[in-house]
Amino acid sequence: MSEKRFQKNEIAVIRVTDIGTSGEGIGKADGYTIFVRDAVVGDLAEVKITKAKKQYGYARLLRVIEPSVHRVKPPCAAAGPCGGCQLQNMDYAAQLSWKETMVRNDLTRIGGFGKEESESYRLFPIIGMEEPFHYRNKAIYPIRRDQNGNLTAGFYALHSHRVIPLLSYRRDGVKNETGADECLIGAKNNRPILDAILQWMISHRIEPYDEESGSGTIRHVLIRTGFTSGQILVCLAINAKKFPYAEDLVARLSKFEGMTSISYSSNMERTNVILGSRAVTLWGSGAIEDSIGPVRFSISPLSFFQVNPVQTVRLYQKVMEFAQLTGNEIVWDLYCGIGSISLFLAQRAKHVYGVEIVPQAVEDARANAEKNGMNNAEFFTGKAEEIVPKAYEREDIHADVVVVDPPRKGCDPILLDTIIKMEPETIVYVSCNPATLARDLRILCGGGYELGAVQPYDLFPHSVHVETVVLMSRVQK
Helix, strand or coil, X not given: CCCCCCCCCCEEEEEEEEECCCCCEEEEXXXXXXXXXXXXXXXXXXXXXXXXXXXXXXXXXEEEEECCCCECCCCCCCCCCECCCCCCCECHHHHHHHHHHHHHHHHHHCCCCCCCHHHCCEECCCECCCCCCCCCCEEEEEEEECCCCCEEEEEEECCCCCEEEEEEECCCCCECCXXXXXXXXXXXXXXXXXXXXXXXXXXXXXXXXXXXXXXXXXXXXXXXXXXCCCCEEEEEEECCCCCCCHHHHHHHHCCXXXXXXXXXXECCCXXXXXXXXXXXXXXXXXXXXXXXXXXXXXXXXXXXXXXXHHHHHHHHXXXXXXXXXXXXXXXXXXXXXXXXXXXXXXXXXXXXXXXXXXXXXXXXXXXXXXXXXXXXXXXXXXXXXXXHHHHHHHHCCCCCEEEECCCXXXXXXXXXXXXXXXXXXXXXXXXXXXXXXXXXXXXXHHCCEEEEEEEEECCCCCCCCCEEEEEEEECCX
């Protein structure tokens, strides 16, 4: 039977059978694949085509004719338009099941794993959260004027720079009703802090940034909370060299329990980059402290630190388990950030070497090693795909265990080739993208390694993201 090609504005009825990588429901009408936001697997839905391609199209959900058994009412009023959560209309058990299936499917489809008995591996059930709300220790809020001139703070709509307001004030200072009392995945103290900042702006007639004209002062507000320490850091990204009315802002924010650091970062570039190259402290210390297990970390506004501390402890414990450290191993931690995995492993390793491209992160890693009294951790600044091959060729470096935690694009092929040449007994791969994970695992298996165990974690409930820890072992010749 030939497939029908739908046209823009046509109406179709689909049964949603899958979820796309951005959280959109996927179904077919007369053999034609249709992607539609806010649809849940199992829904029978009436949709309107908004963009039509030859073999697939995008649509808007008109109505749910027959709801899925997994469909729930999103607890957040802004869940639909907001880009922060894509899966709040699906019950949490179904979210976990889909993420686990996504990992398995990518390993099979892209990596080719599990197709033959000789390529079998163990995929453990995904580890979710007992309480999948208020898990984020960091939030960044764009501050803008909306089309009606209201001062707003919130989150960007999906694939847009339109702000979905968590807070909104009219020009006369009267607060608008937004329907969202708080962001349900952020820390509970964020909203009142954000409110105090908007009131400070209104009091001094400080304008938010305007992307079209490049005018205005306040671009973003970053709030980070130490879940174990209770300490709070606030950093304002500003479109100016000098910070206005600093004393009044400090007076308003320093009253909050746990407030430890108030700073700003100047960014006057016409760019989507949020913070500038450095942060200037207005009050308190330049950083807050938090812990992952027994390891303490100092976290500045520019530091990268895992946003879900509850799940991060579990994930790092699994990395430690997979690394099988006895105290005699040399470990290389590549894409190490501020050294959080490096220092966690340094508790049991003989020596850990970390490599990270961001200079500030490396400075933080060294400071955190000193803070924890760990003299068996050493850090290098640069691209892992440049540092490690040079060190291997010139110094014939050795590794018993290699840990990689790359960005979404995965590992550079040059780095993978060098890891294979180094012949570590164990590779632990931490991934935030199952597709590039599967691709890289196939390369490593082609270089003499076998896939042993795969453990997914839900670090970002209600989003489409999944984190995975993988154990690989060198095949004995």
